[in-house]
Amino acid sequence: MAWSKKGLFLAVFIGLIFASNAFGQKHLFPTAPFTEINKNSVEQLENDIRNLVPTCATMLSQKLLTEWPRKRNGWPKRLKIDFVQNAEELQLEGHAETSGDFFVRMTFNAAPFINGTADLKMTVCHETAHAFYRYKLSMGEYSRIPRWLREGSAVYLANQVLEKERKALFNFWLKNENPLNGLDGKHSFKDYYEDSLALVFLKERFNADLNFLQDLIEGKSWEESITKLTGLSASDFIKEAKLFADQYLAQQTDHLSAELKLLISDYKSRNYVASTRLAKEILNVNLSDKEKQNSLDAGLAISVLINSYQKVETGIYEKAILIPAYFYGNDKAQLRYKMAGAYLENNQAERALKFYSLVFSDHAEVPILAQSATAGILRSYVALAQWENVLDWSEREKGLHPSNLVEYRYYRGLAYQGLGKVDKARKLFSQVCQMQDNRVFRDKACELIK
Numbered sequence: 001m002a003w004s005k006k007g008l009f010l011a012v013f014i015g016l017i018f019a020s021n022a023f024g025q026k027h028l029f030p031t032a033p034f035t036e037i038n039k040n041s042v043e044q045l046e047n048d049i050r051n052l053v054p055t056c057a058t059m060l061s062q063k064l065l066t067e068w069p070r071k072r073n074g075w076p077k078r079l080k081i082d083f084v085q086n087a088e089e090l091q092l093e094g095h096a097e098t099s100g101d102f103f104v105r106m107t108f109n110a111a112p113f114i115n116g117t118a119d120l121k122m123t124v125c126h127e128t129a130h131a132f133y134r135y136k137l138s139m140g141e142y143s144r145i146p147r148w149l150r151e152g153s154a155v156y157l158a159n160q161v162l163e164k165e166r167k168a169l170f171n172f173w174l175k176n177e178n179p180l181n182g183l184d185g186k187h188s189f190k191d192y193y194e195d196s197l198a199l200v201f202l203k204e205r206f207n208a209d210l211n212f213l214q215d216l217i218e219g220k221s222w223e224e225s226i227t228k229l230t231g232l233s234a235s236d237f238i239k240e241a242k243l244f245a246d247q248y249l250a251q252q253t254d255h256l257s258a259e260l261k262l263l264i265s266d267y268k269s270r271n272y273v274a275s276t277r278l279a280k281e282i283l284n285v286n287l288s289d290k291e292k293q294n295s296l297d298a299g300l301a302i303s304v305l306i307n308s309y310q311k312v313e314t315g316i317y318e319k320a321i322l323i324p325a326y327f328y329g330n331d332k333a334q335l336r337y338k339m340a341g342a343y344l345e346n347n348q349a350e351r352a353l354k355f356y357s358l359v360f361s362d363h364a365e366v367p368i369l370a371q372s373a374t375a376g377i378l379r380s381y382v383a384l385a386q387w388e389n390v391l392d393w394s395e396r397e398k399g400l401h402p403s404n405l406v407e408y409r410y411y412r413g414l415a416y417q418g419l420g421k422v423d424k425a426r427k428l429f430s431q432v433c434q435m436q437d438n439r440v441f442r443d444k445a446c447e448l449i450k
Helices: 011-021 039-064 108-113 120-136 139-143 148-158 161-175 189-206 208-218 222-230 234-254 256-267 272-287 295-307 314-320 332-345 349-362 367-383 387-394 402-418 420-432 441-448
Strands: 079-083 094-098 106-107
Touching: 011 332, 039 079, 039 106, 039 108, 039 120, 039 148, 039 208, 106 120, 106 272, 106 402, 108 420, 120 148, 120 208, 120 272, 148 189, 161 189, 161 234, 161 256, 189 208, 189 222, 189 234, 208 222, 222 234, 256 272, 256 295, 272 295, 295 314, 295 332, 314 332, 332 349, 332 367, 349 367, 367 387, 367 402, 387 402, 402 420, 402 441, 420 441
Parallel strands: 079 106
Antiparallel strands: 094 106
16 A cells, blocks of 8 residues: 555644644743653654554454455555644644545544554454545445444454443543433443444344344445344434443343442442442452453452542552553543652652643543643652753643642742752742642742741
């Protein structure tokens, strides 16, 4: 296949994606000292995708019993790849998307794959499934496939059901967010789990999942195929699929161990001390056994820990960070942010700086954490007594909460003091000493000017 220069020079994208997509003001801050997204990692990602697409296409051909013609080098014909390249192209609903009909294009946002939020192989196979159907069907045929079926079939064919299930279940159990609203309900990326359950329903009740998907790629209407394979009308199928999904979700809850049910109960009743203690016990047991590291128990325990407000030992986070993100609900940014806070509290400022920087630089998908990480970077530099960096990161006061404003000015005073600029330091400490919005830092400043 012919790769464009766009993909190879994605370094241009690195600076742009976060400047516009995190919290709107990232370009006003200095460059953070750590990032995993660079020219080399992007080029490696591009090579990985180039190797995965033909593999995914072969897997799909075997399931769908139809071939995607290849070029001599094995690349599927009429397929192009691109990466998010500038601020105007950042309107992807997820980590990637596929478009086109005669020429099919898959577009990837590099960041989630490099920072470990998204699983590369499953996502590539998901987009390849979309591309396969677009290649085989006319624009009219493809447009007649409802969105729930497009996404559900891609999730199902790419073996992503478990990935979508973990996030959906954890949000359901811990946050009361019901992932089911019916296939004909309002649709968003949060509905991909329910979409895929429609194919699980076809498999478990009628053993007709692949027959249905094969009919679909041959251009047959989904309504006609459903009736042929199940005896149900399209509307009845949607009703039955919802009933199945409801029962499936209830079964997943019923099958939880007593220990996990207690964990959920403690968390939802805001007994965070008890839920944190139990989550750590569960995690320590599961992380000590390689066969249990990716278990539902371990994933739910991690999800509880990173959504609680209790102290957790850095060693637990260090073990958890090695687990693929989708096993605990794809909250990689939240886990990194919590790790950074634990390191800083443990007087491990260099490690804290690294993880705050990674959240700030590499996780535009969670803008509130990217913004909060700036304070963590500043506090890490203060702990390291890197005063020039403290000045750089403390001078941006726009939008700060009044309490943070007091803290930032106090740090700036410390920086001037550390750099021998005594008059500037004393002036700032005097200002802070008169401010009423943060008693802790006000009192510290007052002590320094006595």
